[in-house]
Structure formats: C-alpha cells, structure tokens
Amino acid sequence: MHEMGIAMQIIEIAVASIPADLKNAQVKRVNLKVGKLAAVVPESLHFCFQIAAQDTPLCDADLNIEQIPVKIRCENCNIEWVVHEPVFICRRCNGGSVKMLSGRELDITSIEVVDKDA
16 A cells, blocks of 8 residues: 555655744645546545554644546647546547646645644
C-alpha cells in the first residue's frame, strides 16, 4: 500500500511548512489535488493519513482530497474532453494523437495552520 508512503510525505511537508514563530501550531487541514490516474485510492490515503498523523501537529487535521478527472486534447483537431473510460481516441476525428492535460496530479494545494495559543 503506497498510500502510507504518500501520507508520510504529506505529513513531512506539512510539518516543515509550519512557521518557526508558531510555537504551539496545529495543522487543521491539508488540501490535495489527486488525479484519477495517480494510482491513489482516496479512502486508503485517508486511513493511512490518520494513522501516520498521530503524535504530530497533524493529529486532528482533515485531509481534503479533490479528485481531478482525466482530461485530454486531440493534437489533430484540438477538441478537449474528460475521459471516463480507457479509450484515448478523439471523439471528433478518430485520431490517436492526444495529449493528457490533467489526471496525473498529486499536489498539496494548501495547508491550514492555526496557533493553539491564539
């Protein structure tokens, strides 16, 4: 289950991004964009994140995952569409020369940190 490794990396990045002047900081939310082709199972990532976050400033943090669809563009006729099945042939011209525009993302888009003393 590679989701545990991903969860641990998310926690490492989030902890490293806590400002040094916040002595009693707590991460409230980590927002991610995960593409449909990133080979990440959101439920597994949530589970692994909860386990890995124990005893860290992320112990009560929410992991918000926005799933990004697979979107491609035909290089011949420039039509763009969202792929719902594993067919990468243009719907308009039947061309096979396509470019993937989205669907492989695995990005932290934001980390929400609060000072528990404030």
